Amino acid sequence: MPKPPSASSLTDHLGFWLRMVSNQVSQAFAAKIEARGVTVAEWVLLRALYAAPPQSPSKLAGTxxxxxxxxxxxxDRLIAKSLLQRRPDPDDARAQTLVLTPAGERLVPALAAIADENDRAFFGALTAAERKALEKTLRRLAGHHGKTPFPTS
Amino acid sequence: MPKPPSASSLTDHLGFWLRMVSNQVSQAFAAKIEARGVTVAEWVLLRALYAAPPQSPSKLAGTxxxxxxxxxxxxDRLIAKSLLQRRPDPDDARAQTLVLTPAGERLVPALAAIADENDRAFFGALTAAERKALEKTLRRLAGHHGKTPFPTS
DNA sequence: TGGTTTTAGTTTCCTTGTCAACCAATAGGA
DNA sequence: TCCTATTGGTTGACAAGGAAACTAAAACCA
Incomplete structure (x- = not known):
């Protein structure tokens, strides 16, 4: 007597593959930037602050x-690495503002190059059309659900 | 004088969008199965063991x-929840084998239904053709890089 | 103006994962 | 046959986030 077959397989779910590929990309990227002493989350924060007006922690949390x-x-971690600085807000004693240090500013382009490289290495296997389609689909999905602070189209 | 523009934007990277959407899907799923008392990782393990021969921890780690x-x-967690059982390997005193308890077996189909539901809710916004294309692309990428133990095509 | 409510950030605790050190037991080789 | 190397699994230290409690400073308001 066979087992109840009523359970769909893991690999039937798009979400499963999404998670798998996403993890692969992130891990590969993490490994590459580790040499520069930063993590993926740190990169995202640095990038968000680069060439942008200094921002408050809560605003950054949102984005x-x-x-x-x-x-x-x-x-805290980025400050410990001297890539970031906390600056009091003169108008509001509760608030503060985060700014990159010169070292932080200098680091971002290097990391961006690595990010480009990583993206190429990973998605290079696709044709340009496939890449375009993938991006469009992902942006659509991201916009549809979660309230992304980034432009999704 | 404008800032050095040499850093590509975060949102230029497919990896970025992949991570964003993947997180959305996983979080939504996590919220839905929380009521059943399991996490996403736990679901994956349960599913991997369902209707499959008992397996060793290291093998599961691989897959x-x-x-x-x-x-x-x-x-440990699953055992604490009485969904899983450790069983000594008669041939090798180091080794062991993991098997679902009856409760574990019973739970999987319910979780699978939720997973189906979640996938539908999320990717329902896409056309069938888009879904197919996305799946194909993801499987290709997964197969290309990381050594996935799952069939990627 | 004095009291209450919001808001900005920090801290604490909890979860989950990695990595590396570790313990046993088995396998292999002189 | 020992002795060493490898393998299976566990443990402990640490990293990274989320949730909720907490602190201090504004803002609102009667």
């Missing part, structure tokens, strides 16, 4: 999809 | 893309 607590800790 | 240590802890 990065993290909680305030997470940003506090992330900022 | 799930986790370390042995992670599987040990995951198994």
């Amino acid at each position: 990065m999809g993290l909680t305030k607590g997470a940003v506090t800790k992330l900022a | 799930m893309g986790l370390t042995k240590g992670a599987v040990t802890k995951l198994a």
Whole structure:
């Protein structure tokens, strides 16, 4: 007597493959930037602050999809690495503003190059048309659900 | 004088969108199965063991893309929930084998239904053709890089 | 103006994973 | 047959986030 077959397979779910590929990409990227002494989350924060006006932790939490607590800790780490600086807000004693240090500013382009490289290495296997289609689909999905702070189209 | 523009934007990277959408899907799924008392990782392990021969932790670590240590802890949790059982290997005193308990077996189909539902809710916005294309692309990427133990085509 | 409510950030605790050190037991080789 | 190397699994330290409690400073308001 066969087992009840009523369970769809893991690999039937798009979500499963999405998670798998996403993990692969992130892990590969993490490995590559590790030499520069930063993690993926740190890169995202640095990038968000690069060439942008100094921002408050809570604003960054919003755009990065993290909680305030997470940003506090992330900022602590980046400050410890001298890539970031906390600056008091003259108008509001509660508030503060995060700014890259010169070292931070200098680091971003290098990391961006690595990110480009990683993306190429990973998605290079696809044709240009496939890449375009994938991007379009992902942006659509991202926009549809979660409230992304990034332009999805 | 404008800032050096030499850094590509975060949203230029497919990897970025992949991570974003993947997180959305996983979080939504996690929320839905929370009521059943399991996490996403636990679901993956349960599913991997369902209707399959009992397997060793290291083998599962391989197929799930986790370390042995992670599987040990995951198994501990599932055992605490009476969904899983550790069984000594008669031929090798070091080895063991993991098997679902009856409760575990019973739970999987319910979770699978939720997973189906979640996938539909998420990817329902796409046309059938888009879904097919996405799946094909993801499987290709997964197969290309990481040594996936799952059939990628 | 004095009291209450919001808001900005931090801290604490919990979960989950990695990595590396470790313990046993088995396999292999002189 | 020992002695060494490998393998299976566990453990402990640490990293990274989320949730909720907490602190201090504004803002609102009667």
